[in-house]
Amino acid sequence: MTTVAEGIETSFQKDFLQEINCDMLQGYVFSRPLPIKDFEKLMFQNSSN
Known part of the structure; x- marks a missing residue:
């Protein structure tokens, strides 16, 4: 089973x-x-690492 926690602050x-x-x-x-x-900029930066 996969667990997902939302609302982490x-x-x-x-x-x-x-x-x-x-x-x-x-x-x-x-x-x-x-x-x-x-968001697109953040995703692009993270995908190049």
Whole structure:
């Protein structure tokens, strides 16, 4: 079973969920909502690493 945690807002929450092997995390701790152009720029930068 794949587990997804949504609404992660703090590093403490992120670290805890990673420690208990949560498969996927989503929330403001990673990024606030972005305009599409900023999102595309972020995805392009991350795909080139």
